Amino acid sequence: MSEEDQLTPIPERAVANAHIRGMHNYLSTWEKSVDETDAFWGAEARAALDWIVPFRTVLRGSLSGGDVAWFPDGYLNVSVNCLDRHPASRTAIIWEGDEPNDVKHITYGEALAATCRLANALRTLGVRKGDRVCLYMPMVPEAAYCMLACARIGAIHSVVFAGFSAEALRARVEDSRCKVVLTADEGLRAKKVIKLKAVVDKALEAEECKCVTAVLVYKRTGGAIDWKEGRDQWMSEAMEKERPFCAPEVMNAEDPLFLLYTSGSTGKPKGMMHSSAGYLLWTAFTHRYTFDYHVGEVYACVADIGWITGHSYIVYGPLCNGATTVMFESLPTYPDAGRYWDLVSRHQIASFYTAPTAIRALMKYGDAPVKKHDRSSLRVLGSVGEPINPEAWKWYYEVVGEGRCCVVDTFWQTETGGHMITNIPGCQPMKPGSASLPMFGVRPMLVDPQAGVLLEGNHKEGVLCIGQPWPGIARTIWGDHARYLDTYLKPYPGYYFTGDGCRRDGDGYLWITGRVDDVLNVSGHRLGTAEIESALVTHEACVEAAVVGIPHDVKGQGIFAYCILKDATEETADLIPSLKAAVRAAIGGLATPDHIICTPGLPKTRSGKIMRRVLRKIACLEADQLGDTSTLADPSIIPLLIEKVEKAL
Ligand code: WTA
Numbered sequence: 060m061s062e063e064d065q066l067t068p069i070p071e072r073a074v075a076n077a078h079i080r081g082m083h084n085y086l087s088t089w090e091k092s093v094d095e096t097d098a099f100w101g102a103e104a105r106a107a108l109d110w111i112v113p114f115r116t117v118l119r120g121s122l123s124g125g126d127v128a129w130f131p132d133g134y135l136n137v138s139v140n141c142l143d144r145h146p147a148s149r150t151a152i153i154w155e156g157d158e159p160n161d162v163k164h165i166t167y168g169e170a171l172a173a174t175c176r177l178a179n180a181l182r183t184l185g186v187r188k189g190d191r192v193c194l195y196m197p198m199v200p201e202a203a204y205c206m207l208a209c210a211r212i213g214a215i216h217s218v219v220f221a222g223f224s225a226e227a228l229r230a231r232v233e234d235s236r237c238k239v240v241l242t243a244d245e246g247l248r249a250k251k252v253i254k255l256k257a258v259v260d261k262a263l264e265a266e267e268c269k270c271v272t273a274v275l276v277y278k279r280t281g282g283a284i285d286w287k288e289g290r291d292q293w294m295s296e297a298m299e300k301e302r303p304f305c306a307p308e309v310m311n312a313e314d315p316l317f318l319l320y321t322s323g324s325t326g327k328p329k330g331m332m333h334s335s336a337g338y339l340l341w342t343a344f345t346h347r348y349t350f351d352y353h354v355g356e357v358y359a360c361v362a363d364i365g366w367i368t369g370h371s372y373i374v375y376g377p378l379c380n381g382a383t384t385v386m387f388e389s390l391p392t393y394p395d396a397g398r399y400w401d402l403v404s405r406h407q408i409a410s411f412y413t414a415p416t417a418i419r420a421l422m423k424y425g426d427a428p429v430k431k432h433d434r435s436s437l438r439v440l441g442s443v444g445e446p447i448n449p450e451a452w453k454w455y456y457e458v459v460g461e462g463r464c465c466v467v468d469t470f471w472q473t474e475t476g477g478h479m480i481t482n483i484p485g486c487q488p489m490k491p492g493s494a495s496l497p498m499f500g501v502r503p504m505l506v507d508p509q510a511g512v513l514l515e516g517n518h519k520e521g522v523l524c525i526g527q528p529w530p531g532i533a534r535t536i537w538g539d540h541a542r543y544l545d546t547y548l549k550p551y552p553g554y555y556f557t558g559d560g561c562r563r564d565g566d567g568y569l570w571i572t573g574r575v576d577d578v579l580n581v582s583g584h585r586l587g588t589a590e591i592e593s594a595l596v597t598h599e600a601c602v603e604a605a606v607v608g609i610p611h612d613v614k615g616q617g618i619f620a621y622c623i624l625k626d627a628t629e630e631t632a633d634l635i636p637s638l639k640a641a642v643r644a645a646i647g648g649l650a651t652p653d654h655i656i657c658t659p660g661l662p663k664t665r666s667g668k669i670m671r672r673v674l675r676k677i678a679c680l681e682a683d684q685l686g687d688t689s690t691l692a693d694p695s696i697i698p699l700l701i702e703k704v705e706k707a708l
Contacts (some may be wrong), residue, residue, distance in 0.1 A: 066488040066566070067456070070463045073438045077351050077485025085486035085496070092499035093527065100129070100500065100530060104340050107379070109144050110135045111309050114336075118528060123553045125544045127528040128313050129337035136307035137316055137339050138178075138211040141378035142171040143307075150383045153357065153406055154200050157247040157389045159398070162405075165200055167381075172303035173201070177208035177294070179301035184239055184273045188213030188308050191318065193237040193271075195219050195228060195259055197246030198388040201277045201294065202364050203374050205241045210316060210335075213308035217318040217330065220365025221246055221253065223647040225261035231320050233267040235330055235537055241294070243277040244284045249393035256284040312336035318537050319367055321473040322587035323546060324558075324577040330537030331473050338476045339379055341531025345477040345498060346376030349467050350439050351484040356409035359385035360441075361399065361417070366584075367473040368443055372412060376477065391417050397428035400459070404432040412441035414583040418451045419613045426458050434459065439484050443469045444583030445615045446571050452491035470494035470571050472557065473585070474547065476531025479503070480569050493568045502526035503569060505561055506551050514563075522575055523561035524554035577671070579608040579616050584649050586618075588671075591652065594645035595622055598638050600629045605661050606652070607675040617653040619678040621661060621700070630657050654678070656703045660696045662688070673697070677704050
């Protein structure tokens with residue numbers, strides 16, 4: 060089937076009331092958004108946000124200068140935009156706990172009061188504007204209050220996904236020199252207890268974490284935990300002492316709102332820094348258009364707040380729009396594989412946002428768990444995190460959405476703050492597997508990676524760059540602006556470089572082909588090969604490691620590691636499990652390699668560079684397609700590796 064034939068028409072009933080309708084209106088709005096930047100984004104920012112001091116300048120700086128600033132003379136407070144200005148009686152958050160009958164409806168008024176108490180508690184602990192606060196929290200409403208409490212007093216939050224290890228948490232606390240850590244006694248997922256406080260205790264033992272003077276602990280399970288007098292306090296007790304009112308800090312549009320660490324192609328995770336106004340506008344704007352959100356509807360994003368998807372599309376975007384947003388603590392397969400659809404039916408969810416890895420995992424259980432639940436409330440189904448394979452797309456569209464919902468395939472990154480390429484309900488016909496067309500304000504460019512020239516017109520493939528600033532772009536890497544410039548803005552001067560490959564088809568639709576650097580995408584979690592390699596060499600037996608991604612039918616990518624041992628005789632039965640344990644300790648369970656093989660050597664060029672391309676082919680059992688290996692220093696390693704891999708898989 061040609062790509063032109065794959066166009067799936069917009070299901071009319073899903074978009075009867077759409078904010079924007081038809082390709083024609085999409086195109087004219089898009090053109091205005093990228094050509095008349097000041098007029099378009101000035102009007103949006105005035106309409107969508109409440110300002111304390113209105114801005115006069117819309118955009119200052121440039122991608123080539125690495126100094127982009129939006130609304131730089133305006134002042135506002137993000138928490139006021141997300142809470143105070145919405146009707147106090149409207150439901151802000153529907154929380155569903157690990158057990159399906161554990162549900163809370165929280166109004167905007169209640170969320171505001173809790174946020175203010177927490178904000179005051181943080182001030183009492185000495186937290187001031189610009190200080191960093193680390194969150195290591197489970198999926199509870201308090202996690203959202205913690206983020207918003209930081210925003211209220213101008214503190215910069217740094218949420219660390221609660222699946223990261225103590226060592227990973229330590230490195231992030233150290234890099235951003237956090238003053239306070241907000242956590243819970245334990246988390247709960249499918250009845251499994253996750254000992255969060257114990258991880259925090261271990262991380263904070265390190266000398267480098269002496270910057271942390273207080274830990275607030277939310278009581279989720281009541282399980283036994285260690286307590287450090289003078290440092291630890293129950294979150295509820297600290298909140299009870301405070302008033303439910305807190306004067307918001309007046310923040311410049313460009314003041315940092317948060318840091319979020321993400322993986323790059325070199326070892327150290329990068330603390331991406333997002334701004335206040337530009338980020339908030341971008342998340343609210345994209346939430347409204349991509350999900351065609353209308354006030355009164357229930358919207359659900361089942362990501363974790365530890366990732367950018369949770370920041371932008373559980374907390375900031377929806378709350379800024381006055382939406383009712385769902386927070387889900389459990390797993391899609393608990394108590395059974397129908398949990399998501401049970402959630403949809405009980406809360407009458409209109410738009411539902413998840414990742415291809417979850418869809419693929421659920422597909423394995425067949426259609427029955429879906430059909431058991433009423434999904435008639437659904438209009439829009441979102442996908443994020445990795446390319447969605449057409450088979451999973453069709454199942455999502457036909458089985459989950461009964462062919463009457465729009466599927467939106469949203470391409471974006473931690474660095475972009477919000478959606479960059481996606482179809483918009485009501486505007487464009489869909490194509491299974493294509494992220495489709497740019498969001499308003501986004502000018503995608505395909506560039507030839509060798510020649511560095513623009514690839515214009517259809518039927519082209521290259522690396523994906525963005526040609527002009529958009530409000531949600533991360534402004535810097537915390538403490539390392541040079542790395543920010545080197546990674547994103549210098550590779551193709553004048554453009555932002557995404558790190559992804561992309562193809563433009565005959566209809567101008569964009570197809571993301573995956574990362575072109577050493578970043579892996581495992582179950583929608585972003586991991587650097589270099590991080591996993593450094594974790595492996597922390598093991599005393601391993602002197603060198605090389606990690607590559609291999610296709611995995613549920614996770615998208617699996618992790619394959621080659622390890623060189625100090626001494627080949629050390630290859631005992633418990634070596635592989637202990638190498639895996641080393642990775643879990645350094646990063647967390649999410650980075651555990653699927654396969655590890657030990658080898659006496661790695662294919663290297665004469666200049667000593669590991670040929671990853673060759674390792675990837677061997678791990679994918681495609682050794683017949685190794686390509687040119689004439690630059691290898693010692694080609695004899697190849698047959699040995701092939702034999703080992705074939706035996707191991
Ligand atoms: C990948 C997640 C194809 C891509 C929001 C990107 C996607 C990386 C899609 C960012 C999609 C995300 N289609 N690929 N719809 N969405 N990606 O920072 O490789 O965790 O660079 O942000 O995920 O991952 P991150």
